[in-house]
Each structure stands twice: as C-alpha cells, then as structure tokens.
C-alpha cells in the first residue's frame with residue numbers, strides 16, 4: 001500500500017515517511033533534556049514527563065506552534081515537525097523551562 005502511494009501522488013511525502021526518525025526529550029527536574037535538538041522535516045519528537053508532577057509543552061514559533069496541555073508523570077506527547085526552521089519550546093507550568101529544536105530539510 002505504501003508503494004502504491006509512492007507511485008501515485010506524493011513522492012516527497014513518501015521519502016519523509018521512509019526516513020522519519022523519532023526523538024525523545026525528557027522533562028526532568030523541571031528542565032528539558034536535552035535543551036537543543038537538531039532534527040529533519042518529518043521527524044517526531046516525544047516529550048516525556050519524568051517528574052512526579054505535571055508538565056506542559058507548547059510553542060508559539062511560526063515553524064511549529066502547538067500546545068498539548070498539561071500531562072502527568074510517565075506520559076509522553078508526540079509532535080511531528082513538518083516545516084524547516086527554529087522552534088522554541090516551553091512549559092506553561094514552569095516558565096523557566098525552555099529548549100530549542102532546529103528543523104532542517
């Protein structure tokens with residue numbers, strides 16, 4: 001089915017799909033770890049809460065704006081980055097928690 005899709009409409013989308021990687025960012029001791037991550041368009045980042053209290057993850061960046069709300073220990077939130085550029089990520093519960101993702105072609 002994937003092959004049909006590749007031969008049909010979207011070769012580029014297919015290429016992204018084939019090479020998409022998944023990364024993990026931890027929220028630990030009220031900090032993102034790591035605080036800088038370089039990924040490629042189409043990659044997925046899983047933000048995992050390793051603290052015994054709730055965290056949030058959001059971004060107002062033009063490249064990718066999102067807000068997943070708050071979520072408890074042990075849960076993760078997956079975000080797909082579909083455009084190149086810089087994304088500044090923060091936690092609404094702990095305003096000092098910041099990290100940056102650079103999305104490249």
Ligand SMILES: [Cu+2]
Pocket residue numbers: 027030054055056091092093094097
């Ligand atoms: Cu937080």
